[in-house]
Amino acid sequence: MATSAEIENRLRRLNERLARYIPPRETWTPADEALYKPVDLLRVPVDEAQEMQLKAIKYAFTRHYTYNQFYYEYCKMMGVSPDDLKTSDDFNKIPLIPDSIFKQHPSGKDLAYWITSIFTGDLPKVVIKGANPTFDDVINAFNEQAGMAVTYSSGTSGQHTVIPRDQKTMHAFQYGWTKMWLDIWDPTSIDHALNLIPKPTRSNLFAAKLQEVFEQLFEDHHYALDFEISADLALRAAVDHSNAAVAEQLSADGQLRKIFTIGTQWLERYEKTTDTIWILSFPALFSVFLDALEAQGKHFDFGERGVILTGGGWKTRDGKNMPHRDFRKRVEEVLGIPETRCLDSYGMSELNGGIVACPEGHYYHLPPWMKLFILDEGLKPIGYGEFGRLTFLDPLAYSYPGFVISGDEVRMFEHCPVCDRPGPVLDTVIQRVPSAEGRGCSTVLQKVLEQELEAQ
Amino acid sequence: MIEMNEQGLPSQEVSKPAELAMGPMIRKMLANPGALKKMRTMDPDEERYVRPSRPYDLPEYRQGMKHCKSSEKYLRPTRWCNPREPLVIAMAHELGAYELSDWEFAEAAFWFVKTRFTAEFMPLNSVSDSLRRGTGTCFHTNSVWIALCRAAGIKARYKTFNMMLPPSLTNAKTESGRATVNIFNTGMPEVEGEVCIDGKWVVGHVAMRPEYLACGYLPIPRFGEDAIGLTFPLTPGATIKRFESTPLWMWLVAKAITSFIPASMERANLKVLDALLRGSQVIEKAGGLEAYDRAARSKSESLHVDEIVRTMKAAMRPELVEFEA
Numbered sequence: 001m002a003t004s005a006e007i008e009n010r011l012r013r014l015n016e017r018l019a020r021y022i023p024p025r026e027t028w029t030p031a032d033e034a035l036y037k038p039v040d041l042l043r044v045p046v047d048e049a050q051e052m053q054l055k056a057i058k059y060a061f062t063r064h065y066t067y068n069q070f071y072y073e074y075c076k077m078m079g080v081s082p083d084d085l086k087t088s089d090d091f092n093k094i095p096l097i098p099d100s101i102f103k104q105h106p107s108g109k110d111l112a113y114w115i116t117s118i119f120t121g122d123l124p125k126v127v128i129k130g131a132n133p134t135f136d137d138v139i140n141a142f143n144e145q146a147g148m149a150v151t152y153s154s155g156t157s158g159q160h161t162v163i164p165r166d167q168k169t170m171h172a173f174q175y176g177w178t179k180m181w182l183d184i185w186d187p188t189s190i191d192h193a194l195n196l197i198p199k200p201t202r203s204n205l206f207a208a209k210l211q212e213v214f215e216q217l218f219e220d221h222h223y224a225l226d227f228e229i230s231a232d233l234a235l236r237a238a239v240d241h242s243n244a245a246v247a248e249q250l251s252a253d254g255q256l257r258k259i260f261t262i263g264t265q266w267l268e269r270y271e272k273t274t275d276t277i278w279i280l281s282f283p284a285l286f287s288v289f290l291d292a293l294e295a296q297g298k299h300f301d302f303g304e305r306g307v308i309l310t311g312g313g314w315k316t317r318d319g320k321n322m323p324h325r326d327f328r329k330r331v332e333e334v335l336g337i338p339e340t341r342c343l344d345s346y347g348m349s350e351l352n353g354g355i356v357a358c359p360e361g362h363y364y365h366l367p368p369w370m371k372l373f374i375l376d377e378g379l380k381p382i383g384y385g386e387f388g389r390l391t392f393l394d395p396l397a398y399s400y401p402g403f404v405i406s407g408d409e410v411r412m413f414e415h416c417p418v419c420d421r422p423g424p425v426l427d428t429v430i431q432r433v434p435s436a437e438g439r440g441c442s443t444v445l446q447k448v449l450e451q452e453l454e455a456q
Numbered sequence: 457m458i459e460m461n462e463q464g465l466p467s468q469e470v471s472k473p474a475e476l477a478m479g480p481m482i483r484k485m486l487a488n489p490g491a492l493k494k495m496r497t498m499d500p501d502e503e504r505y506v507r508p509s510r511p512y513d514l515p516e517y518r519q520g521m522k523h524c525k526s527s528e529k530y531l532r533p534t535r536w537c538n539p540r541e542p543l544v545i546a547m548a549h550e551l552g553a554y555e556l557s558d559w560e561f562a563e564a565a566f567w568f569v570k571t572r573f574t575a576e577f578m579p580l581n582s583v584s585d586s587l588r589r590g591t592g593t594c595f596h597t598n599s600v601w602i603a604l605c606r607a608a609g610i611k612a613r614y615k616t617f618n619m620m621l622p623p624s625l626t627n628a629k630t631e632s633g634r635a636t637v638n639i640f641n642t643g644m645p646e647v648e649g650e651v652c653i654d655g656k657w658v659v660g661h662v663a664m665r666p667e668y669l670a671c672g673y674l675p676i677p678r679f680g681e682d683a684i685g686l687t688f689p690l691t692p693g694a695t696i697k698r699f700e701s702t703p704l705w706m707w708l709v710a711k712a713i714t715s716f717i718p719a720s721m722e723r724a725n726l727k728v729l730d731a732l733l734r735g736s737q738v739i740e741k742a743g744g745l746e747a748y749d750r751a752a753r754s755k756s757e758s759l760h761v762d763e764i765v766r767t768m769k770a771a772m773r774p775e776l777v778e779f780e781a
Contacts, residue, residue: 068771069771070764070767070768070770070771073767073770073771074760074763074764074767077760077763077767078760097764098761098764100761101761101764101765101768104761104765109777109779112777112779113772113773113774113777114768114772116772116773116774116776116777117768117769117771117772117773118768123773123776124776125775125776125777125778126776126777126778127778127779127780128777128778128779128780129779129780130779130780130781131779131781133779376751379754380754448720448723448724448727449495449717449720452491452494452495452720452723453485453488453491
């Protein structure tokens with residue numbers, strides 16, 4: 001375990017490298033304070049974290065209430081105003097937005113109008129070329145002309161989740177995700193980094209854009225997926241099973257072989273050295289990569305000098321849940337990287353900052369600025385240890401109201417059952433709450449026909 | 457929404473086949489032989505559909521059992537809805553016909569159909585056949601309820617509307633999603649029944665078992681409660697139609713679909729069974745049907761999705777976007 005002096009050194013080095021992600025101190029909002037001020041985000045005492053949360057969430061709520069016409073009207077309808085938020089007991093008064101709202105965006109021209117509605121604050125006028133702009137045309141126009149960082153998810157439910165981040169929100173997310181790891185491993189000590197996730201300049205995928213931060217963080221940073229990934233490709237790939245289908249789609253396009261060749265050569269290059277290596281990937285894609293390495297009889301022994309980070313759905317190519325532990329064991333067998341260095345982060349497109357797994361028990365630890373609730377099926381808060389719908393209040397969402405009811409079913413524990421880091425944690429068993437079913441037999445038939453039409 | 461009443465409509469005015477929005481799907485189907493083959497044939501290693509056993513006994517018909525013999529509209533036999541079939545009369549008596557009040561009987565018949573019948577995609581058939589199986593589409597199950605009520609001397613009719621599929625399906629960005637979703641949003645109607653009690657039409661949605669609704673954590677519509685707005689959002693601009701008899705073309709369409717793409721139907725039936733199983737676990741976890749329904753209703757009151765969408769539309773800032781040709 002790193003000493004507090006070591007963590008401070010890590011933070012100093014991180015802040016030097018990511019200086020452009022940190023706003024000037026004099027401009028810090030209470031939400032910024034909660035992110036940028038603590039040295040070790042995983043060891044903020046619970047009472048301090050609660051105090052930070054109250055200030056940050058109250059600030060964020062007031063901002064969206066004041067500068068977002070849609071959210072203001074919604075709050076008025078619910079009869080809630082910033083004056084009602086006095087203590088953390090009042091958090092449950094904050095009007096929540098179901099995550100389906102971020103999926104219900106229209107397409108074409110209307111998508112542009114939708115972005116103007118959900119965005120908090122001022123926007124410059126955006127000119128979009130073409131009478132029938134594509135999904136990417138609209139998003140690119142906002143990103144290029146309005147200085148935004150609009151991204152979308154891969155669309156595992158058949159639809160992209162669109163998140164209208166501005167640069168401030170995106171930077172807070174990227175910095176927060178990286179800083180969350182400081183207590184566990186040192187991001188500034190990595191000699192060589194490989195990404196098995198689309199390159200940020202070649203895709204508006206949320207997972208891709210996160211990685212812009214690694215350009216600043218790592219001196220030697222390599223992308224195995226260096227080709228264009230459009231919204232349509234991502235959706236086609238993801239429509240069936242989480243990110244496992246990305247692998248399927250890439251395989252069909254002949255790209256998978258190229259990716260694996262790049263990955264294999266990269267591993268072989270650094271196995272012969274004593275340098276530290278770091279790999280980021282979707283679990284499903286990395287699992288297929290491990291299959292390919294094993295099929296070629298390739299085994300490595302990176303040991304403690306390797307770090308594997310994953311994020312994204314834990315589904316296999318045939319849509320089954322992939323046990324985390326089995327995955328870590330396979331990583332150890334094929335790459336020689338111990339389980340304590342094979343770590344996952346949990347997140348949603350709507351959420352800013354990482355929820356990171358500890359190396360001891362692999363439970364997901366929460367950022368101190370974020371308030372999470374678990375709701376039962378009737379949307380009433382439930383206690384620790386019970387499965388329910390994950391709901392969060394995220395004050396780092398500066399450009400949209402980050403008060404979201406998710407479609408993920410999880411359970412929360414008051415303390416990590418294994419490690420001594422303070423604050424609540426999420427269990428690793430996370431699944432989707434069923435929602436699109438139950439309406440009528442038509443929904444069933446529609447899904448069957450749609451899937452069959454996709455068959456070749 | 458345009459609502460048309462019975463007086464303004466001929467008795468069979470439901471969506472015509474030409475309006476079923478199947479064009480894009482059929483074109484895509486014909487252009488993709490692989491998909492067509494999949495729709496027609498089950499793979500050898502695929503799980504097969506086995507119809508669940510009927511969860512009730514069939515009562516015995518006895519000569520002279522009282523039943524309605526009126527030829528008045530909404531009481532008389534209509535296509536695939538004959539209230540004078542012996543099994544229908546026997547089941548009506550089993551459920552309390554001519555012993556209970558009209559409301560009590562209609563409600564008993566409502567819950568019988570709603571809780572005992574399983575959704576199964578198949579061609580239309582007589583009510584007796586549906587009763588023997590205990591399965592059917594929304595047309596089958598509504599015909600059972602309507603026939604039971606007519607047999608008991610209670611006027612009953614069909615009501616159809618186009619439901620809006622959940623946003624996760626309707627906004628589908630894939631070509632296949634777009635090709636199929638409009639079949640349901642603008643084409644194939646959802647069916648409810650209506651019974652006339654003391655001169656007032658009372659609605660009932662019998663088509664979906666509570667377990668199926670629980671799979672999507674939806675409230676369970678009770679007798680007298682419209683599913684529109686509770687479990688089904690109405691397609692914007694949709695017409696609600698009411699009529700006495702199932703039209704002939706509906707039989708043709710159902711027959712054609714089940715004959716042409718039988719494997720699709722079988723897979724859909726399997727999905728229904730899977731959903732029922734998961735839904736029953738949800739109900740059990742909630743502490744039974746009533747506790748579940750209370751929780752589901754509380755949820756639907758807390759989640760203001762439609763209001764949020766409306767508020768968002770009103771707050772759009774079109775002046776900030778310009779489209780350059």
